[in-house]
Amino acid sequence: MPINILMPALSPTMEKGNLAKWLKKEGDKVKSGDVIAEIETDKATMEVEAVDEGTIAKIVVPEGTQDVAVNDVIAVLAGDGEDVKAAGAASQQPKAEAKAEAKAETKAEAPKESAAPAKEPAKTAASAPVSAPPLQSRETAPQSNGHGRIFSSPLARRLAKEAGIELARINGSGPHGRVIARDVEEARSGKGLKAPTAAPAAAPAIAPSMSDQQIRALFEEGSYEVIPHDGMRRTIAQRLTASVQTIPHFYLTMDCNIGKLVEAREEINAAAPKDKDGKPAYKLSVNDFVIKALALALQRIPNANVSWTEGGMLRHKNSDVGVAVAMPGGLITPIIRKAETKPVSVISAEMKDFAARARARKLKPEEYQGGTTAVSNLGMYGINHFTAVINPPHATILAVGTAEERAIVKHGKIEAAQMMSVTLSCDHRAVDGALGAELIGAFKLLIENPVMMVV
Numbered sequence: 001m002p003i004n005i006l007m008p009a010l011s012p013t014m015e016k017g018n019l020a021k022w023l024k025k026e027g028d029k030v031k032s033g034d035v036i037a038e039i040e041t042d043k044a045t046m047e048v049e050a051v052d053e054g055t056i057a058k059i060v061v062p063e064g065t066q067d068v069a070v071n072d073v074i075a076v077l078a079g080d081g082e083d084v085k086a087a088g089a090a091s092q093q094p095k096a097e098a099k100a101e102a103k104a105e106t107k108a109e110a111p112k113e114s115a116a117p118a119k120e121p122a123k124t125a126a127s128a129p130v131s132a133p134p135l136q137s138r139e140t141a142p143q144s145n146g147h148g149r150i151f152s153s154p155l156a157r158r159l160a161k162e163a164g165i166e167l168a169r170i171n172g173s174g175p176h177g178r179v180i181a182r183d184v185e186e187a188r189s190g191k192g193l194k195a196p197t198a199a200p201a202a203a204p205a206i207a208p209s210m211s212d213q214q215i216r217a218l219f220e221e222g223s224y225e226v227i228p229h230d231g232m233r234r235t236i237a238q239r240l241t242a243s244v245q246t247i248p249h250f251y252l253t254m255d256c257n258i259g260k261l262v263e264a265r266e267e268i269n270a271a272a273p274k275d276k277d278g279k280p281a282y283k284l285s286v287n288d289f290v291i292k293a294l295a296l297a298l299q300r301i302p303n304a305n306v307s308w309t310e311g312g313m314l315r316h317k318n319s320d321v322g323v324a325v326a327m328p329g330g331l332i333t334p335i336i337r338k339a340e341t342k343p344v345s346v347i348s349a350e351m352k353d354f355a356a357r358a359r360a361r362k363l364k365p366e367e368y369q370g371g372t373t374a375v376s377n378l379g380m381y382g383i384n385h386f387t388a389v390i391n392p393p394h395a396t397i398l399a400v401g402t403a404e405e406r407a408i409v410k411h412g413k414i415e416a417a418q419m420m421s422v423t424l425s426c427d428h429r430a431v432d433g434a435l436g437a438e439l440i441g442a443f444k445l446l447i448e449n450p451v452m453m454v455v
Contacts, residue, residue, distance in 0.1 A: 003052050005075040007061075007068045010039060010046050010365060015161070017041045018066045018231065019074060028056050030077070037063075037074070041231065044368075045361045054079045067162070067231070152179035159184040164238065232330040240389050248428040251387050252440050256447050258403055259418045261289055264450045268344075281345075286420075287323070287377050288348040290400055292453050294375060295319035295339035297442035304439040305372050307393040308430040314393075322374035322391065323351060325358045332358045333391060335371040344453070379403060385421045395430040396439065399423040420447075 007017065018040040024030055030050045037048045057078040061068055068074065150167040152160070156179045160167050163184065170187045172179040216224075229237075265284055272280040298305040298319040307314040319340045322333035334354035336347055357363050373395070376388040379402035388399040401421040408417045422443070426436040446452055 002057060003054060003077040003079060004073045005036070005050070005077055007070050007072045007074050008039065008048055009070045010041055010044075014041055014070060014365075016067045016069045016231075019061050019063055019068050020045060022059060022063045024056050026056050026059055030054065030056065040361070041365075044363045044365070046364070050077070052077055052079070069158075069161075150179065151177065153181065155181045156184050160187075163188050230329055232332075236330050239391070243389050243392055247390055247392070249387075249390060249425055250428050250433065250436070251423050251425055252433075252436050253385065253421060253423045254440050254444050255406075256420045256422060256444050257408070257417050258286065258420050258447060261286065261447060261450045262403070262418050265289065282348050284344055284348050286379070286403060287375070287400070288344050288351065289447065289450060289453070290375055290377065290398070290422075291321050291323060291336055291339055291347050291351070292342075292344050293443050293446040293450075294373060294398055295321050295336075296446055296453060297439055298373060299340050300442045301435070301439045304396065304431050304435050306395050306430050307372065308395060308427055309393075313430060316372045319373070320371045322368070322371040322394070323354070324374065324376040324388075325355050327359045327361070332363065332368050333371070333374055334358055334363055334368050373397065375400060379420070385423065387423050388425050390425050390427055395427040396436070397425045398440075398443070399425065 007019075010017065019037060020040045021038040022036070023038065024034070024036045030036060031053045032049075032051055034050045035047045036050050036056075039046055039048055054077040056075060058076040059074075060076065061072070061074040151172065151174075152167050153174070156170075157167065159181055160170065160179070165184065165187050167179055170179050170183050173183055174180040265286065269280065269283055272282050274280050296319070302315060305316045305319060307316070318338045320335050320337050321339045322335045324331050324333050334351075336342070336350055339347060342350075354363065354367065358368075371394060374388075374391055374397040376397060377400040378386060379400055382402055384401040384404060386399050386401065388397045390397050399422065401423075403418055403420045405416050406419040407414050408419065409415075410417075422440070424436055424440045424443075426432075431439070
């Protein structure tokens, strides 16, 4: 019996990916463990290995195809002794059935769309009181079977998933309130969406964003270029929009005198051992010390090393510090695990490796998912102060500005000092004002006295 090769879920949150490249072709024999394809997720490019032995009978999804849903059939494998041609032919049957279903649905919807405008205005007005109850019932009961399932067509489910719209919020116009493709298209434009049942009369907390058509109408045709969003940009937009809308942010800013740190960094780098080519074993950056200081600060203020969940607070034992890395099309946050236990030189080496592989989209999901806090540093761009958006499940993120000479008052005298501003964004559900102040205070103490990081 032919074996279906499915689009793998390369991370717990992955819903779809791009089939970047096939490394095997139809007719090739494979054994378990052979790398057969490369899959692009929103953050990385990963290799897919065969789990069974056999011959590639049919490649269902060609390379270069984007937005392939997890668990979709991407190829068919014929086992030992099976007819390869027969196995390949069998793979076409699901496709034919899907096309037939979509065609049947389109035919079923077409008369409804063409019949509505044909009614005369007088008849429509006269029939309005009679048609009101069916409209109300369409919004309430018949879409569910009583067990939480929403009746909908496969095509409608796929379209709703791509649009990021919950089926439960879409008014179904099909038989018995079934959600069909046309309903999803209406929902995309803001029509046909149900009001929240808990408070139907209340105004929405956040105004709906403008549609694509409304935005484009503000600009002259031909005066802009449309650049399609890739998976990474869509994921960033969804996660950070949800973060701002659902997490109560507040911000704490401190100025840190990093004169001692700058001197220590120069001495450490100058003393670094060199290889036969004269290349130093490490070259520490200010950001490497920032990561270490934040990790140790979380150990000193353990109640701030937490993640909010509805069931209870997760208080973490280790400081797993994510670090924002810019890459083409967006950013990613690789994580230094157990950063409180690692020397600054090890943190520096890990960050250089992460940054290089992140820009090549070669990070593994476990290298950028999770973490207990994060650092976002824009100092290299000359930014002296900014606020960062919390990346769930973190409860904090530290925004780091540039190091610069400023005039300060010390012992009643004005003198120049190497200063750096940092801003801690906190999730008020998990870290309140006093606790956040303790955390950023602990960070300031460590970053201003780097010798304390080795005690």
